[in-house]
Amino acid sequence: MYAEPLVPQRSVVAPGAALGYWRGLLPLLALLACVTRLPSFARPLWNPDEGFLAVQARILAHGGELYTTVVDRKPPLVPWLYQGAFALTGSESLTSVRVLAVLAQLTTAVLLAALARRRWGDTAGRTAGVLYLLISVGLNPEDAQAAAFEVFMLPCTAAAMWCADRRRWAAAGVAVGCAFLAKQTGGAVLLPVLWLCGPSWGGLLRVGLGAALPVTAAAVATDPAGFLFWTVTGSGAYASFTGSELHVLARGLANTALLTAACAGLLPALARAWRTTRTGAADLWLWLLASSGAVALGFHFFGHYYLQLTPPLALLATAALRTAPDTRRTRALLTSACCCALFLTWGLLAPRPELTHAQRLAQAVAERTAPGDRVLLWGMHPETYWLADRPPATRYLTAGLLTNYSGGRDCPRVGERYAVQGAWNTLRRELAERPPRLIVDDSRGKPYAPDRIRPLRRLLAGYEPVAVVDGAVLHVRKR
Structure with a gap:
């Protein structure tokens, strides 16, 4: 040329x-x-x-x-x-x-x-x-x-x-x-x-x-x-x-x-x-x-x-x-x-199955919480907060910022050690000051599922599962 x-x-x-x-x-x-x-x-x-x-x-x-x-x-x-x-x-x-x-x-x-x-x-x-x-x-x-x-x-x-x-x-x-x-x-x-x-x-x-x-x-x-x-x-x-x-x-x-x-x-x-x-x-x-x-x-x-x-x-x-x-x-x-x-x-x-899932999950979240109740969604679909009209319990709106999961990235680079610097300490502080009313585990077998993320397992120990929506598990605080 x-x-x-x-x-x-x-x-x-x-x-x-x-x-x-x-x-x-x-x-x-x-x-x-x-x-x-x-x-x-x-x-x-x-x-x-x-x-x-x-x-x-x-x-x-x-x-x-x-x-x-x-x-x-x-x-x-x-x-x-x-x-x-x-x-x-x-x-x-x-x-x-x-x-x-x-x-x-x-x-x-x-x-x-x-x-x-x-x-x-x-x-x-x-x-x-x-x-x-x-x-x-x-x-x-x-x-x-x-x-x-x-x-x-x-x-x-x-x-x-x-x-x-x-x-x-x-x-x-x-x-x-x-x-x-x-x-x-x-x-x-x-x-x-x-x-x-x-x-x-x-x-x-x-x-x-x-x-x-x-x-x-x-x-x-x-x-x-x-x-x-x-x-x-x-x-x-x-x-x-x-x-x-x-x-x-x-x-x-x-x-x-x-x-x-x-x-x-x-x-x-x-x-x-x-x-x-x-x-x-x-x-x-x-x-x-x-x-x-x-x-x-x-x-x-x-x-x-x-x-x-x-x-x-x-x-x-x-x-x-x-x-x-x-x-x-x-x-x-x-x-x-x-x-x-x-x-x-x-x-x-074209159908949008993930949108349908987020809508069903948002409806379940809205039914189990009151307006103003803080919710923690452990997943990659922050739109659920918006659809349910519930405030997030943390500044981190997706699990990706806490695990480095994004777009199908597999296990070798996913986990709490790959999180944004200081993210887990900040998350613990936020949740200790104002615990969420509901935690939604929307990992559905992905590499950031609770059985692979130890800090999340500790957090869920204070909650109990109450419902499953399309594979997503809803947890409420134990009395």
Whole structure:
């Protein structure tokens, strides 16, 4: 592959023409964003990440503090978005955050369309926006339709590239910082931004200061030490390939195959883009490479990680299709639309057995406790707290933070010795000060089951089992 020019060609557009252009394109993109997110409204929850965020938002609304009274390995931007949405519409439903997710996808598509139009003209702008929305659903629906971290990270990454393309370095840096605050891997967009900046020390300084501004503000607004630990330094055991290597590899291959199927209409164009030097897209290839590294970071390969690849893929395909015959561009769009329809059908019709389990378990918890009673759920489904409307007995909302279990990781790296530093001492202190009314063992034979976790067995000695719901055992305190 030959070297490409640092700065791609730009098109000059008259203001009046631009107004008419967006007046015609925005309604199309808005309609397509609504259609592609339609399955997200079909279920109360899509995955545990949504449940985790919903519980976090409720705790924050009742005076809790991130990284102190509720913790997660994620930055604070998306929990704050959930908290704000719940403040406006209530926390009984995720409809408000689903609407925000539609707006996030629309914003990403508009920014990509604007970037493509500036580089390659009106037709390329329309192509980029439409292609992005069509392939954005090309994963398991629980990954593509959830209103979770990646969906809100993507507008920030697209904004960073949009600003860098216009040499607005400080704004590009701020967008990079916001992408990091949505999810740490969003910071990968810094690489193509720096590429566009080139050897300009003033530009590099403005990018750095811009990126540091929102991150520093978020650290100060929460707990600086806790922010640093939970978002950067405290995930060493989690980001490991040891344990269930074959399981993780199979997941990575499956999700790669799903996204490849969703991009079937783009593959010929992407192959041409790789061979040609006429696209002026070195920064886009770097964006794709950096995003691929972000997907692999931590060696988990969850499906929602792959959403980070979709913006650069859409732009690279657009770059190649701009010089292709109209029939080839039409074929790519139609193929992508057909693939999109298949994924939307999957999202509308596929059963969600884990959601059904969480709903049954939440009903049992609500029947055996009173509002305000603290509950400890020993499992990986924090949405049960939200569905039951019961406060958690600890800041650790899943057993994963106390055992390092995540996504099928097997026994070699699961246990109390792999917990987050100091987590068990904190848990003992919390439960001693305010014992939970009910403990739910939802391990169901997983590697973090009580017979493998000695501190949990000691805790359950003061409780007695009273019911079993789909394999989950409910324990109440002994009199």
